Amino acid sequence: xxxxxxxxxxxxxxxxxxxxxxxxxxxxxxxxxxxxxxxxxxxxxxxxxxxxxxxxxxxxxxxxxxxxxxxxxxxxxxxxxxxxxxxxxxxxxxxxxxxxxxxxxxxxxxxxxxxxxxxxxxxxxxxxxxxxxxxxxxxxxxxxxxxxxxxxxxxxxxxx
Amino acid sequence: xxxxxxxxxxxxxxxxxxxxxxxxxxxxxxxxxxxxxxxxxxxxxxxxxxxxxxxxxxxxxxxxxxxxxxxxxxxxxxxxxxxxxxxxxxxxxxxxxxxxxxxxxxxxxxxxxxxxxxxxxxxxxxxxxxxxxxxxxxxxxxxxxxxxxxxxxxxxxxxxxxxxxxxxxxxxxxxxxxxxxxxxxxxxxxxxxxxxxxxxxxxxxxxxxxxxxxxxxxxxxxxxxxxxxxxxxxxxxxxxxxxxxxxxxxxxxxxxxxxxxxxxxxxxxxxxxxxxxxxxxxxxxxxxxxxxxxxxxxxxxxxxxxxxxxxxxxxxxxxxxxxxxxxxxxxxxxxxxxxxxxxxxxxxxxxxxxxxxxxxxxxxxxxxxxxxxxxxxxxxxxxxxxxxxxxxxxxxxxxxxxxxxxxxxxxxxxxxxxxxxxxxxxxxxxxxxxxxxxxxxxxxxxxxxxxxxxxxxxxxxxxxxxxxxxxxxxxxxxxxxxxxxxxxxxxxxxxxxxxxxxxxxxxxxxxxxxxxxxxxxxxxxxxxxxxxxxxxxxxxxxxxxxxxxxxxxxxxxxxxxxxxxxxxxxxxxxxxxxxxxxxxxxxxxxxxxxxxxxxxxxxxxxxxxxxxxxxxxxxxxxxxxxxxxxxxxxxxxxxxxxxxxxxxxxxxxxxxxxxxxxxxxxxxxxxxxxxxxxxxxxxxxxxxxxxxxxxxxxxxxxxxxxxxxxxxxxxxxxxxxxxxxxxxxxxxxxxxxxxxxxxxxxxxxxxxxxxxxxxxxxxxxxxxxxx
Numbered sequence: 048x049x050x051x052x053x054x055x056x057x058x059x060x061x062x063x064x065x066x067x068x069x070x071x072x073x074x075x076x077x078x079x080x081x082x083x084x085x086x087x088x089x090x091x092x093x094x095x096x097x098x099x100x101x102x103x104x105x106x107x108x109x110x111x112x113x114x115x116x117x118x119x120x121x122x123x124x125x126x127x128x129x130x131x132x133x134x135x136x137x138x139x140x141x142x143x144x145x146x147x148x149x150x151x152x153x154x155x156x157x158x159x160x161x162x163x164x165x166x167x168x169x170x171x172x173x174x175x176x177x178x179x180x181x182x183x184x185x186x187x188x189x190x191x192x193x194x195x196x197x198x199x200x201x202x203x204x205x206x207x
Numbered sequence: 208x209x210x211x212x213x214x215x216x217x218x219x220x221x222x223x224x225x226x227x228x229x230x231x232x233x234x235x236x237x238x239x240x241x242x243x244x245x246x247x248x249x250x251x252x253x254x255x256x257x258x259x260x261x262x263x264x265x266x267x268x269x270x271x272x273x274x275x276x277x278x279x280x281x282x283x284x285x286x287x288x289x290x291x292x293x294x295x296x297x298x299x300x301x302x303x304x305x306x307x308x309x310x311x312x313x314x315x316x317x318x319x320x321x322x323x324x325x326x327x328x329x330x331x332x333x334x335x336x337x338x339x340x341x342x343x344x345x346x347x348x349x350x351x352x353x354x355x356x357x358x359x360x361x362x363x364x365x366x367x368x369x370x371x372x373x374x375x376x377x378x379x380x381x382x383x384x385x386x387x388x389x390x391x392x393x394x395x396x397x398x399x400x401x402x403x404x405x406x407x408x409x410x411x412x413x414x415x416x417x418x419x420x421x422x423x424x425x426x427x428x429x430x431x432x433x434x435x436x437x438x439x440x441x442x443x444x445x446x447x448x449x450x451x452x453x454x455x456x457x458x459x460x461x462x463x464x465x466x467x468x469x470x471x472x473x474x475x476x477x478x479x480x481x482x483x484x485x486x487x488x489x490x491x492x493x494x495x496x497x498x499x500x501x502x503x504x505x506x507x508x509x510x511x512x513x514x515x516x517x518x519x520x521x522x523x524x525x526x527x528x529x530x531x532x533x534x535x536x537x538x539x540x541x542x543x544x545x546x547x548x549x550x551x552x553x554x555x556x557x558x559x560x561x562x563x564x565x566x567x568x569x570x571x572x573x574x575x576x577x578x579x580x581x582x583x584x585x586x587x588x589x590x591x592x593x594x595x596x597x598x599x600x601x602x603x604x605x606x607x608x609x610x611x612x613x614x615x616x617x618x619x620x621x622x623x624x625x626x627x628x629x630x631x632x633x634x635x636x637x638x639x640x641x642x643x644x645x646x647x648x649x650x651x652x653x654x655x656x657x658x659x660x661x662x663x664x665x666x667x668x669x670x671x672x673x674x675x676x677x678x679x680x681x682x683x684x685x686x687x688x689x690x691x692x693x694x695x696x697x698x699x700x701x702x703x704x705x706x707x708x709x710x711x712x713x714x715x716x717x718x719x720x721x722x723x724x725x726x727x728x729x730x731x732x733x734x735x736x737x738x739x740x741x742x743x744x745x746x747x748x749x750x751x752x753x754x755x756x757x758x759x760x761x762x763x764x765x766x767x768x769x770x771x772x773x774x775x776x777x778x779x780x781x782x783x784x785x786x787x788x789x790x791x792x793x794x795x796x797x798x799x800x801x802x803x804x805x806x807x808x809x810x811x812x813x814x815x816x817x818x819x820x821x822x823x824x825x826x827x828x829x830x831x832x833x834x835x836x837x838x839x840x841x842x843x844x845x846x847x848x849x850x851x852x853x854x855x856x857x858x859x860x861x862x863x864x865x866x867x868x869x870x871x872x873x874x875x876x877x878x879x880x881x882x883x884x885x886x887x888x889x890x891x892x893x894x895x896x897x898x899x900x901x902x903x904x905x906x907x908x909x910x911x912x913x914x915x916x917x918x919x920x921x922x923x924x925x926x927x928x929x930x931x932x933x934x935x936x937x938x939x940x941x942x943x944x945x946x947x948x949x950x951x952x953x954x955x956x957x958x959x960x961x962x963x964x965x966x967x968x969x970x971x972x973x974x975x976x977x978x
Binding site: 074076078081082083089106107114121122123125128130154155158160162163168184185187188193194198 | 624
């Protein structure tokens with residue numbers, strides 16, 4: 048498959064300006080509800096009151112917290128009764144995934160390297176101190192793969 | 208230890224090499240080597256061939272309706288010339304039975320019509336057919352002979368054998384009545400039957416004994432020069448008993464010398480009368496015959512030379528062989544030689560008698576010349592019935608019964624070609640028979656190839672492909688059609704509408720596998736274009752896979768590549784079914800993008816079991832792939848917009864069981880982990896792409912997570928949740944009883960199910976969800 052690689056494939060060209068986020072002061076139930084509304088990423092940026100990024104909350108992180116230490120109940124075929132109580136706890140009880148920041152001019156190689164530093168599904172893009180968008184792993188992958196495949200000199204299996 | 212040469216040896220320039228080749232010293236050394244090593248074997252082979260060939264030569268001249276001595280001439284001059292100029296070490300050129308039958312068919316009619324000597328017509332035929340053969344050689348048409356099938360050659364040879372037998376029947380029965388001018392075989396047969404009361408019983412006895420002895424000797428003493436010995440004995444017997452004299456009365460046996468007597472002379476040179484005084488009407492009449500004789504002679508010579516070369520291991524230059532045969536015929540016509548060709552019997556004997564160089568067949572020609580000079584007059588006393596007996600045996604040997612049986616059993620098409628050629632040989636003019644045979648072959652071939660082979664492929668749970676008859680693949684959103692065979696104008700007529708017949712109401716994508724497409728052209732491209740339009744009108748995508756370089760070029764040139772879209776065209780790969788697998792992945796992505804509600808929005812409404820939560824649309828891939836294919840697959844998967852929040856491709860082993868999973872994170876992790884990428888974060892995008900390409904062969908199994916926890920259909924929410932917590936990408940594969948994947952539970956679906964379960968536990972304070 049030959050495609051035009053996005054040019055010049057920098058963080059600013061890949062980022063989404065939309066920043067689904069959650070105030071750090073929210074409780075876990077709210078976070079749960081917000082995640083259900085975010086099927087595309089299953090991950091939310093958690094912002095402190097001063098607008099600084101605290102990290103990313105992912106579905107995996109949420110589930111691990113809800114069932115932490117309760118696998119015995121699950122093995123018995125029951126949802127742990129503690130789950131309801133945990134939903135009412137503040138969000139800061141859940142370990143967040145570390146936010147990694149890109150600058151708008153970062154190229155693909157830099158973005159890949161930064162990706163390997165985090166578990167998050169997003170890479171935040173900041174212009175100085177200002178958060179201006181985020182790059183999803185899917186977009187990062189698409190840009191890298193498209194760039195690679197579009198210059199493929201081997202005729203097989205992606206075209207002459 | 209010998210020193211190792213560091214410089215290549217100087218290569219001599221061609222002209223220098225030629226000078227060395229033809230230097231007197233080199234030639235002398237070669238001659239010495241030849242005399243020491245090969246001369247004896249060549250002389251022995253040449254003598255054996257001549258002994259066998261001399262009676263044959265006279266007999267074949269009789270088949271052609273020409274004086275026997277011309278057969279001897281034809282076994283001298285063309286034999287020597289073809290051996291000198293040709294490439295085969297064993298091909299013996301001279302009179303041949305099939306060619307002689309054709310010569311008879313052409314010369315007898317024209318000679319009667321224009322009132323000229325048949326020999327003059329035969330010489331003109333040799334001159335013209337030789338020129339055509341030279342032309343064929345210079346035009347490098349050596350490969351053309353392969354288009355004349357076995358069935359044609361065999362049908363023609365069998366027919367010629369029948370004609371020889373019919374024509375010789377009169378001499379065999381020793382009927383001493385003049386023949387009519389009508390040369391048609393069946394007229395001749397009728398005349399013979401009508402004159403059955405004039406059978407000379409003594410002559411018939413000689414013919415029968417000759418026939419029986421030749422057959423017996425061939426069977427029990429195949430290396431004995433039986434024909435020569437039998438003719439000598441028969442001649443001596445006839446002379447001793449005075450059967451050739453007038454005193455024998457009604458029992459007088461006709462002898463060769465009754466016609467043109469053979470003189471012991473080599474005074475063969477003379478310019479053919481029809482070249483000195485051309486008769487243009489006759490020239491026009493002979494031209495088609497010249498083509499037939501030229502082509503038949505070349506087919507025969509090439510077939511024989513190739514047949515022997517397969518055993519001797521010699522490489523042949525057929526174009527050079529064509530020129531040699533042409534020169535032999537053209538020059539031979541000035542020495543009273545009728546058209547010649549390679550002789551299978553004599554060539555096989557030359558090989559079996561250990562002839563080593565082209566001098567072996569050449570020597571056979573020289574020995575025949577010496578025979579003519581010293582012993583030629585004795586051949587005048589050979590009784591004609593003995594000759595006829597010999598020719599009847601020849602006709603019998605010409606019919607290759609085992610190959611006839613093989614062709615008859617092999618295919619209906621070959622059977623019809625054989626029968627058609629045989630009938631044409633017997634009933635029509637011989638010179639047209641071979642063309643009719645070729646026409647029948649080609650017509651049959653077109654009929655066979657005019658029906659392209661179309662099947663459908665289905666993918667088994669173990670990932671392997673299964674071929675099923677067309678329209679019997681069952682109902683599926685993806686119809687995978689395998690196209691094989693020849694797709695020229697006749698085969699693609701209405702093919703687009705035929706292909707539509709495999710569509711079912713479920714069909715969303717048609718994948719055409721084109722790896723085995725042959726002889727496609729503009730008609731094929733027009734058909735594909737129309738098929739694309741027909742499918743588009745029904746909202747069905749067309750994807751092409753197994754596209755080789757030539758098909759790819761045609762797709763580009765015809766504009767269909769642009770119409771289909773580059774993403775829907777998959778190049779053929781030397782690994783079987785790789786491009787098909789990729790095309791199927793693309794088709795699955797298209798189906799997902801097209802169909803119903805996205806998996807991510809799925810809301811379970813029934814009981815919270817894996818069966819209710821799973822989506823059956825997921826991607827699975829064989830385990831033999833590499834990073835390159837995985838890269839593409841994820842690209843197509845994400846591009847479809849249906850990959851969900853945690854794009855995952857599941858691997859399955861040969862047994863169809865799930866053998867691991869690769870999430871987006873894994874593959875992206877691999878790209879980031881390529882050493883050069885890791886060490887050079889400042890690299891340009893182009894460098895990055897090049898480094899990734901250099902890692903293309905990284906096996907996908909090395910990227911897969913083998914410890915993916917799966918559940919079965921009856922698993923409840925807690926069990927699913929346990930599996931999800933242990934899996935790196937949260938996706939939970941669902942397996943059937945045999946361990947094969949039947950679906951996957953996406954994390955967003957799981958989250959929704961958990962919200963519902965929580966709400967059942969605490970209805971007062973529900974977890975709100977848009978879905």
